[in-house]
Amino acid sequence: xxxxxxxxxxxxxxxxxxxxxxxxxxxxxxxxxxxxxxxxxxxxxxxxxxxxxxxxxxxxxxxxxxxxxxxxxxxxxxxxxxxxxxxxxxxxxxxxxxxxxxxxxxxxxxxxxxx
Amino acid sequence: xxxxxxxxxxxxxxxxxxxxxxxxxxxxxxxxxxxxxxxxxxxxxxxxxxxxxxxxxxxxxxxxxxxxxxxxxxxxxxxxxxxxxxxxxxxxxxxxxxxxxxxxxxxxxxxxx
Numbered sequence: 001x002x003x004x005x006x007x008x009x010x011x012x013x014x015x016x017x018x019x020x021x022x023x024x025x026x027x028x029x030x031x032x033x034x035x036x037x038x039x040x041x042x043x044x045x046x047x048x049x050x051x052x053x054x055x056x057x058x059x060x061x062x063x064x065x066x067x068x069x070x071x072x073x074x075x076x077x078x079x080x081x082x083x084x085x086x087x088x089x090x091x092x093x094x095x096x097x098x099x100x101x102x103x104x105x106x107x108x109x110x111x112x113x114x115x
Numbered sequence: 116x117x118x119x120x121x122x123x124x125x126x127x128x129x130x131x132x133x134x135x136x137x138x139x140x141x142x143x144x145x146x147x148x149x150x151x152x153x154x155x156x157x158x159x160x161x162x163x164x165x166x167x168x169x170x171x172x173x174x175x176x177x178x179x180x181x182x183x184x185x186x187x188x189x190x191x192x193x194x195x196x197x198x199x200x201x202x203x204x205x206x207x208x209x210x211x212x213x214x215x216x217x218x219x220x221x222x223x224x225x226x227x228x
Contacts, residue, residue, distance in 0.1 A: 004158075040220075042204075042218045042219065042220050042221070043159075043204070043206075043216075043218040044218075045215055045216070058215065059215075090158060090159065092159075097214070102146075102208065103149065103161055103164045104149065104161065104206075104216060105161060106151075106158040106159040106160070106161075107158050108158040109156075109157070109158050
């Protein structure tokens with residue numbers, strides 16, 4: 001039982017390049033989330049999904065797109081990377097939704113640098 | 116809108132000491148509060164989740180309490196060990212944020228041998 005895994009662990013991009021971060025969970029969770037963590041800003045929700053085929057915007061969605069084609073996978077895309085997107089990205093998942101018992105389980109993170 | 120604050124930002128204690136980490140929130144109407152641990156360069160590990168109807172939760176040497184009326188939660192760590200050194204984050208889920216987790220900035224704990 002691997003829990004929540006993220007690929008890749010590290011990445012360096014040049015401004016304007018694109019990339020996709022992959023999150024996978026093996027706990028059969030319905031809900032999945034993408035956060036970014038920045039010094040002094042804490043963790044902020046980028047996008048989330050309440051089930052296969054669904055996505056929704058979080059607190060800081062601009063510049064990112066997501067897809068949830070399979071229940072176990074949640075992809076975060078950067079179409080045209082900017083230096084402001086330099087951050088550590090965390091994926092999380094939970095069994096329940098926002099109004100129920102929704103303990104969130106986090107992946108190890110992806111450290112992204114945009115030059 | 117829910118806001119979560121953790122004070123102090125950093126704490127250093129000698130090994131063996133009992134300690135309390137604080138978390139305060141502005142809106143007392145919550146669904147639940149979750150405490151996490153984050154080691155440097157690592158992800159978040161869930162420690163305890165307290166639902167709105169609960170007053171406390173315990174796991175080993177950790178005890179988390181919740182006082183909604185005062186907008187406070189505390190994480191009590193008994194007999195601290197160097198291995199407890201990490202950043203501790205609290206996060207609140209509340210109706211005012213449609214249930215999404217709002218995180219505090221964290222308290223970085225150092226336990227000295």
